[in-house]
Amino acid sequence: MNEVKKNNEKEKPVAEGAYKIPSTLNTISYGSAGFWMGLSYGVFNAYIFFFYEVVVGLDTVLIFLAMLIFTLWDAINDPLIGHLTDRITRFTRKYGKRFIWIIIGILPANFILALVFMPPAGNAATNPMPFFGWIIFTTCLFDSLTTLCFVNVDALFPDKFRTGPARRKARGWGTPLSMMALPVANIVPPILLGLFGGINNQAAYITMVWIIIGTIAPVSILCLFGMKENKELIDRYYVSEKKRQSFIEALKSTLKQKSFVYYVILFFGFMIVTGSLTASIPYAANFVLVGTGSTELDMVLLFALFLNGALVSVPFWTWFAKKNSNNKQTAVIGGILLVMGCILTTFYIGVIDSMIYMFILGFTMGNLWVLTTIYFSDVLDERVVLTRSDVRGATVGVVAFLSRLSRGAQITIFALIHILTGFVEGAATQSASAQLGIRLHMSVIPAIILLICTIIFWKKYPLTPEKTFEIRKQLKEFGF
Numbered sequence: 001m002n003e004v005k006k007n008n009e010k011e012k013p014v015a016e017g018a019y020k021i022p023s024t025l026n027t028i029s030y031g032s033a034g035f036w037m038g039l040s041y042g043v044f045n046a047y048i049f050f051f052y053e054v055v056v057g058l059d060t061v062l063i064f065l066a067m068l069i070f071t072l073w074d075a076i077n078d079p080l081i082g083h084l085t086d087r088i089t090r091f092t093r094k095y096g097k098r099f100i101w102i103i104i105g106i107l108p109a110n111f112i113l114a115l116v117f118m119p120p121a122g123n124a125a126t127n128p129m130p131f132f133g134w135i136i137f138t139t140c141l142f143d144s145l146t147t148l149c150f151v152n153v154d155a156l157f158p159d160k161f162r163t164g165p166a167r168r169k170a171r172g173w174g175t176p177l178s179m180m181a182l183p184v185a186n187i188v189p190p191i192l193l194g195l196f197g198g199i200n201n202q203a204a205y206i207t208m209v210w211i212i213i214g215t216i217a218p219v220s221i222l223c224l225f226g227m228k229e230n231k232e233l234i235d236r237y238y239v240s241e242k243k244r245q246s247f248i249e250a251l252k253s254t255l256k257q258k259s260f261v262y263y264v265i266l267f268f269g270f271m272i273v274t275g276s277l278t279a280s281i282p283y284a285a286n287f288v289l290v291g292t293g294s295t296e297l298d299m300v301l302l303f304a305l306f307l308n309g310a311l312v313s314v315p316f317w318t319w320f321a322k323k324n325s326n327n328k329q330t331a332v333i334g335g336i337l338l339v340m341g342c343i344l345t346t347f348y349i350g351v352i353d354s355m356i357y358m359f360i361l362g363f364t365m366g367n368l369w370v371l372t373t374i375y376f377s378d379v380l381d382e383r384v385v386l387t388r389s390d391v392r393g394a395t396v397g398v399v400a401f402l403s404r405l406s407r408g409a410q411i412t413i414f415a416l417i418h419i420l421t422g423f424v425e426g427a428a429t430q431s432a433s434a435q436l437g438i439r440l441h442m443s444v445i446p447a448i449i450l451l452i453c454t455i456i457f458w459k460k461y462p463l464t465p466e467k468t469f470e471i472r473k474q475l476k477e478f479g480f
Helices: 002-010 024-055 060-084 099-116 129-160 164-186 188-195 202-227 231-241 247-256 258-288 295-324 327-345 351-387 392-421 432-460 465-478
Strands: none
Touching: 024 060, 024 099, 024 129, 024 164, 024 188, 024 202, 024 258, 024 392, 060 129, 060 392, 099 129, 099 202, 129 164, 129 202, 129 231, 129 351, 164 188, 164 202, 164 295, 164 351, 188 202, 188 295, 247 258, 247 351, 258 295, 258 327, 258 351, 258 392, 258 432, 295 327, 295 351, 327 351, 327 432, 327 465, 351 465, 392 432
């Protein structure tokens, strides 16, 4: 263990052979894609269920069914897009393998986000089917475009940043940029909704989402600079293409990779927590919290303290990961602390104690937020060693689908809890049992799920520091 740690510490972010270390500016540009993703999906995840259930007044069961269809679409969409974009095309030599798909996905996705919050006219209570179809159409289209982009962004990461220090540097820039999106995604929308009619006003969401698009559209252009593949990277694509797997072979071998399976389990638990938290805060502020008298202001305060806690944690967790030099152990510590933070959050009553709990929760969440990409890079590196092939896109696609299951699970939890506790769609107030249900799906149930996932990861995840060091040596020998 000590020898491995010494070797890891000696690995410096300098050019090695033909490998050209990305510049700081290029690294920041690449990381700004995380800002786009955090902002667009932050608004999407935080408001879609609340918007259609409380504002539009669509039946909870229909929302659940629409999101279930959306999840089934993901079953085909994510891994297939990942596999297809792994292919070398006639444009690869000139433009790269990932760059073209990133452009095609991210630019139109800006505007499809607006359609999600622009349902057809009518009464959802008396004529629900147009609204039901609209959710399916817009969410599937939005997800397909973002998948086309971010499967390739994620697959590019281990190729672009090939050493441990380079990856930590990339996440050191990328994570704060991603987190910078969260104040915009979670604090600005409530302010805008308050200015343009309130959180329960449907027209206010249209204005809000177009202002958000005005922010993310320029970022989607600026991030493209960091996605351009250089000649050395493109040349390696042609080496790996000679040993390329078919889609079915890639899918089967991916699911047989133990590190992949147990990483996905941990990531699933983390996504359940983040999705449930962000989607629950509008409910908590509107129906449960003894607040300031303004739902929008309460949301701003809660999100602000949560995000401050997460941002403060970034340098700590980056330092801790470097000091510990054991990604598996660091991930387990992060999972356990996040479970504790979730349980603590259950006991909120008023704004002040809620703000304290949210700060603590943000700090504990920082571990998995900052370091998940690094954990996944270890898995992708092993993937290349096992297959002798660059099938990272297909692997990222499978992860994207499996992680999307967390959204389906979160929507299922919300739907079941609301049905069982008597939540009334479109109502201005809710019963005590419905308020208890909001507390449950905000923290208790996600904490239980994450605890189970963390224990499984701790017991089964095979990539020790010794193993990851050996994998990196083999990658250099294979020319990847």
